[in-house]
Amino acid sequence: MQDKRKLLDQPLHGIYIPIGLLLFGTWLFSWSYMPYTIAFIVIVFSIRYYGALKRRTSIDKNIWxxxxxxxxxxxxxxxxxxxxxxxxxxxxxxxxxxxxxxxxxxxxxxxxxxxxxxxxxxxxxxxxxxxxxxxxxxxxxxxxxxxxxxxxxxxxxxxGNLNYRPGMAKEIGLIAGGTGITPILQVITRVITNLEDDTKLKLIYGNETEKDILLKNEIDEIAAKYPNFNVHYTVTYPDPEWDGSKGYINREMIEQYGPEVSDENMLFICGPPEMKRNLFALTQEMGWKQDNVFCF
Incomplete structure (x- = not known):
């Protein structure tokens, strides 16, 4: 159903029809008032144009x-x-x-x-x-x-190609490597700031060393505040005191810390190209449907 509140944002209803009615009404009433009507139209729509410029978004899809x-x-x-x-x-x-x-x-x-x-x-x-x-x-x-x-x-x-919708999955497994955490963070932020979105999120985040884990404090803070969000870290070259997982993200980690294979659940993967290719192939071996796995 069309939202009638948006009609005035369309040129037909917000510009052409009002102008036509003003001009037609003036013509019926008296031609002598036509210059005043035109002046009024110019002023009103100059204000609307200026307001539209002020509301224009900074980022343009096509223009640098x-x-x-x-x-x-x-x-x-x-x-x-x-x-x-x-x-x-x-x-x-x-x-x-x-x-x-x-x-x-x-x-x-x-x-x-x-x-x-x-x-x-x-x-x-x-x-x-x-x-x-x-x-x-x-x-x-x-x-x-x-x-x-x-x-x-x-x-x-x-x-981008992701069309995220609240409730599109019961649980979403988020698998990130290195700076691949950035679009994953967008998903996390969008879910936790929407009170109507009760999607459960399970993040597996891999890096070379503990020092390479980006925004770890912020991620841990989110995990502490939101019960529907869990995070698990793995590093390839751990220090002796590291108590998390070790090595690349693998099948065992996804099975243990990610959502179960289900038509109701999804996986989002972002990282280096080779990592995405390997993990996508692994998810197919695990029984995930292609439509339930999204690679950024």
Missing amino acids: RDFELIDKTLIAPMTSIYRFKLYRDDEVLDIPTGHHLACCFTINGKDEVRFYSPISNQFDAGFFDILVKHYEMGKVTRKLAQLQIGQTAKFRGFV
């Missing part, structure tokens, strides 16, 4: 726009959070769950584009955050690392 860097924080070896200013202080980045922003730098005359998932939530106004792991040969990450406060980077978006 410059965003000012206002803060950057090193949170792990070679990993930083970059905060960029939106065009309005009261604007929040209304990004679909699990989607990404495209970031572009022109390097040696060629546009280099990489994709990053904002980790700021739908209540953060005036800015957005991206988490970036730097690589020695990474062209875009090197440019971001050299960016100074007050300088700008180009973004556009959003990009």
